[in-house]
Amino acid sequence: xxxxxxxxxxxxxxxxxxxxxxxxxxxxxxxxxxxxxxxxxxxxxxxxxxxxxxxxxxxxxxxxxxxxxxxxxxxxxxxxxxxxxxxxxxxxxxxxxxxxxxxxxxxxxxxxxxxxxxxxxxxxxxxxxxxxxxxxxxxxxxxxxxxxxxxxxxxxxxxxxxxxxxxxxxxxxxxxxxxxxxxxxxxxxxxxxxxxxxxxxxxxxxxxxxxxxxxxxxxxxxxxxxxxxxxxxxxxxxxxxxxxxxxxxxxxxxxxxxxxxxxxxxxxxxxxxxxxxxxxxxxxxxxxxxxxxxxxxxxxxxxxxxxxxxxxxxxxxxxxxxxxxxxxxxxxxxxxxxxxxxxxxxxxxxxxxxxxxxxxxxxxxxxxxxxxxxxxxxxxxxxxxxxxxxxxxxxxxxxxxxxxxxxxxxxxxxxxxxxxxxxxxxxxxxxxxxxxxxxxxxxxxxxxxxxxxxxxxxxxxxxxxxxxxxxxxxxxxxxxxxxxxxxxxxxxxxxxxxxxxxxxxxxxxxxxxxxxxxxxxxxxxx
Amino acid sequence: xxxxxxxxxxxxxxxxxxxxxxxxxxxxxxxxxxxxxxxxxxxxxxxxxxxxxxxxxxxxxxxxxxxxxxxxxxxxxxxxxxxxxxxxxxxxxxxxxxxxxxxxxxxxxxxxxxxxxxxxxxxxxxxxxxxxxxxxxxxxxxxxxxxxxxxxxxxxxxxxxxxxxxxxxxxxxxxxxxxxxxxxxxxxxxxxxxxxxxxxxxxxxxxxxxxxxxxxxxxxxxxxxxxxxxxxxxxxxxxxxxxxxxxxxxxxxxxxxxxxxxxxxxxxxxxxxxxxxxxxxxxxxxxxxxxxxxxxxxxxxxxxxxxxxxxxxxxxxxxxxxxxxxxxxxxxxxxxxxxxxxxx
Ligand SMILES: Nc1ncnc2c1ncn2[C@@H]1O[C@H](COP(=O)(O)OP(=O)(O)OP(=O)(O)O)[C@@H](O)[C@H]1O
Ligand SMILES: [Mg+2]
Numbered sequence: 001x002x003x004x005x006x007x008x009x010x011x012x013x014x015x016x017x018x019x020x021x022x023x024x025x026x027x028x029x030x031x032x033x034x035x036x037x038x039x040x041x042x043x044x045x046x047x048x049x050x051x052x053x054x055x056x057x058x059x060x061x062x063x064x065x066x067x068x069x070x071x072x073x074x075x076x077x078x079x080x081x082x083x084x085x086x087x088x089x090x091x092x093x094x095x096x097x098x099x100x101x102x103x104x105x106x107x108x109x110x111x112x113x114x115x116x117x118x119x120x121x122x123x124x125x126x127x128x129x130x131x132x133x134x135x136x137x138x139x140x141x142x143x144x145x146x147x148x149x150x151x152x153x154x155x156x157x158x159x160x161x162x163x164x165x166x167x168x169x170x171x172x173x174x175x176x177x178x179x180x181x182x183x184x185x186x187x188x189x190x191x192x193x194x195x196x197x198x199x200x201x202x203x204x205x206x207x208x209x210x211x212x213x214x215x216x217x218x219x220x221x222x223x224x225x226x227x228x229x230x231x232x233x234x235x236x237x238x239x240x241x242x243x244x245x246x247x248x249x250x251x252x253x254x255x256x257x258x259x260x261x262x263x264x265x266x267x268x269x270x271x272x273x274x275x276x277x278x279x280x281x282x283x284x285x286x287x288x289x290x291x292x293x294x295x296x297x298x299x300x301x302x303x304x305x306x307x308x309x310x311x312x313x314x315x316x317x318x319x320x321x322x323x324x325x326x327x328x329x330x331x332x333x334x335x336x337x338x339x340x341x342x343x344x345x346x347x348x349x350x351x352x353x354x355x356x357x358x359x360x361x362x363x364x365x366x367x368x369x370x371x372x373x374x375x376x377x378x379x380x381x382x383x384x385x386x387x388x389x390x391x392x393x394x395x396x397x398x399x400x401x402x403x404x405x406x407x408x409x410x411x412x413x414x415x416x417x418x419x420x421x422x423x424x425x426x427x428x429x430x431x432x433x434x435x436x437x438x439x440x441x442x443x444x445x446x447x448x449x450x451x452x453x454x455x456x457x458x459x460x461x462x463x464x465x466x467x468x469x470x471x472x473x474x475x476x477x478x479x480x481x482x483x484x485x486x487x488x489x490x491x492x493x494x495x496x497x498x499x500x501x502x503x504x505x506x507x508x509x510x511x512x513x514x515x516x517x518x519x520x521x522x523x524x525x526x
Numbered sequence: 527x528x529x530x531x532x533x534x535x536x537x538x539x540x541x542x543x544x545x546x547x548x549x550x551x552x553x554x555x556x557x558x559x560x561x562x563x564x565x566x567x568x569x570x571x572x573x574x575x576x577x578x579x580x581x582x583x584x585x586x587x588x589x590x591x592x593x594x595x596x597x598x599x600x601x602x603x604x605x606x607x608x609x610x611x612x613x614x615x616x617x618x619x620x621x622x623x624x625x626x627x628x629x630x631x632x633x634x635x636x637x638x639x640x641x642x643x644x645x646x647x648x649x650x651x652x653x654x655x656x657x658x659x660x661x662x663x664x665x666x667x668x669x670x671x672x673x674x675x676x677x678x679x680x681x682x683x684x685x686x687x688x689x690x691x692x693x694x695x696x697x698x699x700x701x702x703x704x705x706x707x708x709x710x711x712x713x714x715x716x717x718x719x720x721x722x723x724x725x726x727x728x729x730x731x732x733x734x735x736x737x738x739x740x741x742x743x744x745x746x747x748x749x750x751x752x753x754x755x756x757x758x759x760x761x762x763x764x765x766x767x768x769x770x771x772x773x774x775x776x777x778x779x780x781x782x783x784x785x786x787x788x789x790x791x792x793x794x795x796x797x798x799x800x801x802x803x804x805x806x807x808x809x810x811x812x813x814x815x816x817x818x819x820x821x822x823x824x825x826x827x828x829x830x831x832x833x834x835x836x837x838x839x840x841x842x843x844x845x846x847x848x849x850x851x852x853x854x855x856x857x858x859x860x861x862x863x864x865x866x867x868x869x870x
Binding site for chain 1 (some may be wrong): 720721722723725726728729732733735736737738739740741742743747800801
């Protein structure tokens with residue numbers, strides 16, 4: 001299938017180290033079909049002990065499906081799965097786990113109303129005389145959390161933590177089991193640099209102990225930093241297996257998207273950051289001492305039409321909380337909010353929507369996508385909510401809007417009647433964005449809008465945001481990826497410990513280090 | 527559509543059950559399926575099924591909407607009793623029980639009371655945040671007592687030609703009760719599918735917090751479905767009390783909430799909320815009513831009735847379940863991907 005010299009013939013292992021060991025997992029000729037979609041077509045995957053294997057591909061290429069085929073969530077139509085030399089067919093994740101395959105799925109998949117400790121230790125509680133020893137269980141959980149430097153109370157309920165923390169808890173949970181294969185499907189999509197480093201330390205440790213790790217990520221730097229070998233998928237088919245060291249980044253992207261280098265060059269081109277001519281324009285939204293107890297301390301923030309304000313800060317610094325106050329998702333208890341100069345109380349998202357303020361949540365599974373509804377229904381939901389239930393959006397108008405955004409954001413499959421919950425993670429994110437763009441807001445609050453989105457589509461979305469701002473939309477942009485924030489924002493508000501500690505005006509001389517310094521100094525000398 | 531696709535349709539097994547029950551009854555008593563015209567009115571088994579299923583259908587329609595929002599309404603039977611009690615005692619107390627205006631006024635009063643109960647239920651669920659099963663349990667238990675208070679502890683009976691028409695009258699050869707149910711069914715279908723109400727109800731049922739963040743008035747929608755449910759139960763209460771021309775607070779609509787929930791589930795609407803099917807509920811109501819009727823025709827001993835009913839319901843639910851459906855399919859064609867449980 002591939003003519004690249006760096007492709008490894010299937011019978012020749014990539015590293016000498018691996019050659020004396022057979023693969024722990026060997027999947028061959030895997031085919032999975034869903035009604036109307038061939039998600040995988042004859043795909044091979046080999047995982048070797050003591051190696052980090054990256055699974056690469058665009059949104060919807062079939063990465064998560066391949067993982068679920070391995071762990072028995074989906075049954076396969078063709079192909080074989082060999083684990084430790086014997087052919088296996090798992091009937092479900094529980095059985096796969098018994099066989100030593102521990103998985104963190106793409107969408108955090110824990111029990112929201114249980115405590116952190118219970119989630120980490122579920123099924124592995126410390127027992128004494130047959131009964132669960134809760135104290136010991138909590139202590140064990142704390143040990144595991146410490147390995148990831150996660151300093152949270154194990155007794156707190158899971159849902160009280162941010163998505164990033166939940167993701168780390170899910171990873172912890174996978175580590176509790178003495179696994180020989182650890183699968184991480186986009187574990188870093190909402191993590192900051194520091195947490196990624198922590199995670200990688202744990203992964204390296206596992207690797208040195210002979211565990212095979214499967215790693216999925218759209219961040220190429222991370223893939224190159226951690227992986228020894230990679231398998232590339234495109235449209236449900238296998239492109240090839242390569243040694244990471246042999247495959248330059250440019251070639252990898254080319255293999256993933258199957259297009260020429262031009263696309264790549266466009267990718268590198270930063271979107272234009274046209275500094276808004278402010279004149280005597282008043283801010284569209286003005287927060288004066290706005291705050292909420294236990295959530296975020298009072299802050300001032302102006303967002304002008306045509307301006308992108310980035311929010312930077314570490315995990316738990318209050319970025320999401322700030323955005324939620326501006327959307328009325330949480331109610332403020334002090335301070336004043338002015339929208340278009342008018343003092344306004346936002347009690348519900350609905351009232352924000354009426355003032356053309358929208359918020360795209362970071363956690364698309366629980367707060368974004370309506371899983372059982374179609375792509376069309378999901379996209380027009382915001383518009384429909386704005387119009388009220390009585391005035392249904394005419395079918396033709398809905399089709400028009402949906403067609404426009406499916407095209408513009410490259411939603412795949414491009415079928416408006418597909419059930420949104422069946423889409424790949426990245427494509428669900430695009431559907432969520434489409435919902436909000438379709439309402440043509442005046443203030444767009446984006447919380448991790450590019451989470452889980454592949455390299456090509458990410459550049460596309462960044463360009464779209466820049467373009468919308470240029471046309472006069474006010475945008476608040478939150479991302480764990482500082483580079484992304486810097487590339488798009490005119491101004492950057494920096495948060496730490498649930499407090500806004502400063503603001504930077506972006507310019508060509510501002511670097512990520514400046515932002516990091518500001519965060520570290522706590523705004524003392526800013 | 528090939529045979530396999532038809533067999534996989536979610537209403538396939540309920541419809542099979544319906545046909546089997548009808549055929550079995552007809553075999554036992556050949557006159558059962560005969561429809562005759564007497565005085566310009568249609569008579570016979572099928573017409574009887576339509577007339578009798580109207581009460582259950584009305585209750586089940588409201589229940590469908592409530593269940594779609596992840597809720598449940600246990601108070602429907604009590605609302606039926608209260609509706610009958612209010613309407614009949616007002617008619618009985620009036621000087622002219624046979625006048626149409628008296629009857630209409632009494633029905634309006636009862637409807638107002640029922641709407642009040644719906645508002646109360648909806649308030650507890652949507653605003654206070656009490657679990658639906660607990661919130662509606664209040665009126666389920668207290669409602670019949672209230673109905674007793676209204677009728678003064680007696681079974682109020684009246685003679686009123688207009689009121690009697692509701693359950694026993696005919697129009698264009700068809701039973702009025704069935705026509706009322708059909709009208710409400712059509713209105714509900716229009717209300718939910720021609721406006722955006724249906725999809726918003728589903729959205730709230732599938733993912734309440736995402737719906738709220740999408741700007742959907744989740745609270746108002748949940749509140750509304752409880753009010754609609756109470757209103758429909760009230761109409762069912764009119765039919766029930768008109769049937770016997772008495773307000774029997776103890777027995778009117780007793781256990782109907784269970785039959786209604788069954789009808790909804792047989793019709794393919796999941797108790798977990800989300801997608802709902804009004805047509806499914808229609809079929810479900812017909813199945814349950816036919817079942818109740820055929821029990822007598824088939825001569826099943828009285829003390830085995832509930833067992834028989836349970837067996838049929840279990841059979842239908844089993845045949846509909848995704849696991850069984852998949853097993854049956856894969857016996858024909860090996861291994862299709864099953865979404866057993868999707869941790870995504
Ligand atoms: N349960 C399902 N029903 C129908 N189609 C599905 C289902 N699960 C996945 N698909 C389809 O299979 C294809 C592959 O999806 P998959 O989730 O494996 O992509 P992915 O490579 O993980 O993408 P991403 O990077 O966005 O997470 C997509 O076209 C998706 O729509
Ligand atoms: Mg995926």
